[in-house]
Amino acid sequence: MDNQNKKTLLDVYHKETKSQKDIFTILEFIFGKKFTTINGQRIFAPRSGETKNVDTCEVFVCQLPRNIFEDKLLFLFSAVGPIQEMRLMLEFSGYNRGFCYVVYETPELARIAIEFLHGLIYFGNKLSAYASVDNRKLKLTKLPMMITDELIRVELRTKMEDVVSIEIYYENCDRTAVVKFLTHGKAMKVRKQFWPNNLLIWGQRVNLDWCKPERSMVLRAESSLLISNLPLYVSERSVLKFVARIVKKDGTVMEIKKLNGNSFVIEFLQNYYARKAFALLEGTSYGNKKLSIAWKTNFN
Secondary structure, eight states: OOHHHHHHHHHHHHHHOOOHHHHHHHHHHHHTEEEEEETTEEEEEETTOOOOOHHHHEEEEESOOTTOOHHHHHHHHHTTSOEEEEEEEEOTTSSEEEEEEEEESSHHHHHHHHHHHTTOEETTEEOEEEEGGGGGEEEEESOOSSSOHHHHHHHHHHHSSSEEEEEEEEETTEEEEEEEESSHHHHHHHHHHHTTTOEEETTEEEEEEEOOOOHHHHGGGOOEEEEEOOOTTOOHHHHHHHHHHHHTOTTOEEEEEEEETTEEEEEESSHHHHHHHHHHHTTOEETTEEOEEEEGGGGO
16 A cells, blocks of 8 residues: 555545544554554554664654644655664653654664755744664763863763763863763663763762764755855845756755855755755856855755
């Protein structure tokens, strides 16, 4: 049964019932998986309970509308290709917490999903999607300045289980540590225990939260380009027309902003259009000036 037929079947059930239990039953039948709710997350996974290659196939999706659930999200995510598992984070109020994790069948599908979902406007929200490999890492800041790295590592290992590695460094004059755990579940358990600043290291209260995804993992999923070396007199409207003529497709630009005299940031509707524009604009000239094209992420 393809994705469209699955959606049609669910629409029929939507008209006949408003019971969440009934909707979940038909979703389980359609996708051949099972719902379970554990520790504030609803998991849609194989009945065998086995999900493979999580480290390379999992995608973190955030900025979800809070009133959208699996009856819509499963069809959005599976439009890319087959998924193994989805975990939606929930609040006590019944709304979702704005993010979820999706495990695809292959790393290639996960990569395509990131490009498709990142920047997608979905029920009025602009989604963000990242490779989920960093969700095993927690970042600690405000560590004691006078204690050696080794003593800090020893104390962290006494307070946290299943630690794989601890990296300690200085960031903006702040002593910082990145702690990597064996699994995402282990990291989530520690975060739940100590977030945001309930961890004491040598008597000093430190801040703790998830590490942000590494920039190299999200670069290709970005949808904004920085165009520089334009003539000083050029306007945003003129640049927009120029880009549309080169890309040969109107309506792909969401926003254009002038940074200074000769630089503009252009945000595209999706990463696909941004990559296409990058390839077509690279090496071109505006007037007698050769343009400089770069991903906006390089300048954050």
